[in-house]
């Protein structure tokens with residue numbers, strides 16, 4: 001095909017929905033479908049690249065607006081991608097985080113440009129015959145470790161049959177869930193999504209996990225559901241038990257007040273969510289570990305920059321996730337491979353996705369001993385399955401969901417459910 005191999009000729013933006021489990025968190029419960037958006041970029045000579053991001057209405061509308069600005073962009077000029085995305089969004093920068101209100105302070109420009117950054121890197125890799133990890137500085141590890149992400153959950157969505165994971169509403173249920181996750185994926189660290197039950201119940205769950213899996217690093221993440229006082233009490237109680245305590249309380253100052261008085265390391269994906277947050281968090285020693293996430297830090301290259309800054313300021317680096325498909329897992333794996341400073345196993349919601357639902361062939365993303373081998377094929381190493389994309393897009397159209405709303409879904413079954421913070 002004639003034309004410039006690196007110049008963008010076409011961008012498609014496709015919302016999709018995939019089945020999700022009733023996973024509980026402090027703002028409610030996951031709905032029966034998780035929403036994502038798949039972007040595909042085609043250059044003038046027909047080379048294609050893909051990216052994946054959130055699926056909410058406002059974000060989708062912004063992605064479409066940004067996509068219109070991208071025709072003619074050279075995929076090697078990612079500074080121009082920033083400029084064009086900024087121009088497309090103009091002053092429209094609030095809301096649309098796609099995370100049910102849990103990570104609200106990140107930059108809209110960063111969130112919108114992220115899937116295009118990934119897709120451009122995918123094309124760059126294909127053009128020169130190298131994997132994306134090489135474009136990020138080169139893989140320092142052949143495979144990337146992930147942690148088993150445990151959730152309190154209902155037995156099934158109301159009105160439907162119990163799902164194959166069943167209920168996990170107490171320590172025994174979580175231990176069973178962890179056992180299955182470890183047996184299936186080989187994870188060698190565990191994270192519990194907390195903020196669901198009173199802190200003492202969640203502390204008991206952590207103790208049960210510790211007793212059952214004495215050697216596995218454990219993390220607890222109540223998504224800022226606790227006051228600084230409660231956070232301090234739990235942090236002290238679990239001192240030496242947790243690898244880190246993630247976002248026990250709200251804000252850079254709240255976290256700093258806890259961090260100053262406990263030996264338990266604090267981590268965040270809520271109070272440091274953009275480069276603007278780094279200086280105050282470092283100055284106040286709010287956290288010891290930052291969870292990066294290319295979906296809201298502005299793409300893969302930005303996360304490499306974040307990693308360097310974490311290293312400079314003596315901060316550990318981990319990785320955050322939301323419900324996601326294979327394009328995101330591939331991107332996370334290339335990133336995880338290319339940041340020497342990655343100090344912890346990355347989060348992933350992968351076990352909470354049906355194996356038969358994806359927009360790429362996931363064969364290249366198999367877990368072994370809790371790790372995903374870094375794809376070595378050019379680009380991301382995964383290709384879009386257009387039939388599967390069409391199916392998941394149809395599912396999006398049919399399911400009726402347009403914005404993630406964990407709170408609204410919970411309130412259908414518990415009208416008294418409150419998201420007041422702190423809850424405890």
Ligand SMILES: O=C([O-])[C@@H](O)[C@@H](O)[C@H](O)[C@@H](O)C(=O)[O-]
Pocket residue numbers: 023024025099102103193221223269320321322323
């Ligand atoms: O999937 C969830 O319910 C999580 O609570 C997610 O939305 C969070 O953003 C995330 O996993 C976290 O670590 O905060």
Ligand SMILES: [Mg+2]
Pocket residue numbers: 221223246247268269270320
């Ligand atoms: Mg978190």
